[in-house]
Amino acid sequence: MKPKEFVKELIRDSGITLNGDNPWDIHVHDERFYRRLITDGVLGVGESYMDGWWDCDALDEFFNRIIRAGINKKIEGNWKFMLFVLRTRLFNMQNKVRSRKVSEQHYDLGNDLFTRMLDKRLNYTAAYWKNAINLDEAQEAKLDLVCRKLELKEGMSVLELGCGWGSFAKFAAEKYGVKVVALNISEEQVKLARKITEGLPVEIRKMDYREATGTYDAVVSIGIMEHVGYKNYRIYMELTDRCLKDDGIALIHTIGTNKSTTHTNPWTDKYIFPYGMLPSIAQLSRAMEGRFVIEDWHNFGPDYDKTLMAWYDNFEKAWPELREKYGDRFYRMWRFYLLTSAGGFRSRNNQLWQVVMTKPGRKQPERIC
Secondary structure, eight states, X not given: OOHHHHHHHHTTTTTOOBTOSSTXXXXXXXXHHHHHHHHHHHHHHHHHHHTTSEEOTTHHHHHHHHHHTTHXXXXXXXXXXXXXXXXXXXXXXXXXXXXXXXXXXXXXXXXXXXXXXXXXXXOOSOOOOTTOSXXXXXXXXXXXXXXXXXXXOTTOEEEEEXXXXXXXXXXXXXXXXXXXXXXXXXXXXXXXXXXXTTTSSEEEEESOGGGOOSOEEXXXXXXXXXXXXXXXXXXXXXXXXXXXXXXXXXXEEEEEESSOOSOOOHHHHHHTSTTOOOOOHXXXXXXXXXXXXXXXXXXXXXHHHHHHHHHHHHHHHHHHHHHHHHHHHHHHHHHHHHHHHHHHHHTTSEEEEEEEEEOTTSOOOOOOO
């Protein structure tokens, strides 16, 4: 079967048409795309989009349909992908040295990009849209939800593992009167986080989460677990146990996946989040076993779809100001990243979890939601 005919057959039951009229239909500009999809799988799909070989008006809905139809799984069988998977099983891809790459490649891209794309508090994780009408409100609702789940009170001490630009640390210190020690390895994020939290009882330390010391009333991570890696989940839980007071509460806010794996897809690994991977419930619960009581496991994955679409709208509006610095290939890469991610949540392939944990014997915390 010729490559083009193979692709037509591949997408036949997805509701997607080659060069069709629907916004989620794919428009191919270069016939080499079909063979590239077959030989390079997801990596080839993403790179060929960056190269301008094909377009789609609604990439988010295109990938929602692709994932729901299981087409992404059908193009993962080539030898390049198998080698990629083997590497993640043989080596600790998220050790201290490799962990720096995602900061250098992604989080240090430029604060100008992120300040234009994100909300006013610079949250780079899912917002909580239950009673919110815009991104700023939804992100503040997320931060407040975390603080309430942690039962924060004035004078408490909080350890934050991976703090982004200091959005949670600032909010918790301002609104709940707590003291926060926050760890991060991103040079650019640390600089801005220190500026944002200046004058508050917040200490931003440039260090790996594995170097945390001290004991605290609460331990929280919002968006770092996606970079921890399955070989380090137990290390993370042991550290949290060590740093959490016996009557304290820990919370993990993370993207999750429905099936245990050891890797992300090759395109995301190469261009967006090097050495990243999403945890499963089984992987996290095994790492927690014997150390923590799981008090609550809250899933609001659809809220990440809405958050990503809000980021995408902000990015599109800001692009005329950013174009000269970042260039057109970056635009296609970033558009692909945001909209394919939205499709992943819309298809329910990806989830967004907040997990509340305590040490055995502690009084059960109040259930917030």
